[in-house]
Amino acid sequence: MYTLFYYPRNASLAPHFVLEALQVPYQLELVDRKKNVQRSAQYLRLNPTGRIPTLVDDEFVLFESAAICLYLCEKHPEGNLIPSESQHRAEFYQWLMYLTTTVQAELMIYFYPERHTQSALMYDDIIRTQQSRVQDMLTLLDRHLADKTYMVGEQFTVCDCYLFMLCIWADELAKPPLQFEHLGRYLAGISRHPAIEAVCKKEGTELGMYR
Structure with missing residues (x-):
């Protein structure tokens, strides 16, 4: 186990x-x-x-x-949480790397500005900068999801698990993920996946905002 x-x-x-x-x-x-x-x-x-x-x-x-x-x-x-077809698998790794090394990394700077400067006077400036940077990333994801149910291909994958996690974290941004047209629709759909529902119930994360 x-x-x-x-x-x-x-x-x-x-x-x-x-x-x-x-x-x-x-x-x-x-x-x-x-x-x-x-x-x-x-x-x-x-x-x-x-x-x-x-x-x-x-x-x-x-x-x-x-x-x-x-x-x-x-x-x-x-x-079947990783695509088997070679090009879909390559796209899967592309998006997973983007989510982990770019979106997640930028969110960490937003949440912990004190780790990136020795001056408390810079905290607000870092937070504002990161808000803007993350908004650009969410805009890119929103465009990608314009005609999609899932991040990659026609199946639920690790990328969907990862993006849903990051969007939960980002719900306090000035423009949270749910306010993006396609990303918001996507999140509403993913929130109904049995695994997402079960885990959020166990961890006490409310999904009502996605419905």
Whole structure:
């Protein structure tokens, strides 16, 4: 059985979606960020980065959200969360890399401006800049989804799990994802996926705004 070390609405959300979508046995282990458990000696032995999530599969330990998602999908190809056709698979990796290395990275700067300057006077400026940068990325995603139900091809994939997680994080932006025409429609549809519904119920994330 897999063990996912998680915290609600954290970067563990995408792997949690994947575990649920694959319908494999797993258990959750809360890493209480309010108590800085992610910095405890016990947790750091599992994950030396001190970040969430971590996946334990018997004696094998893995961190980084995207790596966990891909590992799970490769172990359970019957789940069809990675496209099999070569060009769709290439597009899948393209969008997953964009979501992880660009959108997620820019959101982290928005949420933690203090990590990117030594002057508190710069916090508001960083936040405003990141709002604008993330809006541009959401606009790009909105255009991509203009005629699509899913991020890649005609199937639910890890990219949909990842994008839904990031859009939950971004719901506090001046123009949140739901205010984009195509992205908003897409999120409404994805919110009805059984895995999304089940995980959000477990983690206490309200989906009413997407309906």
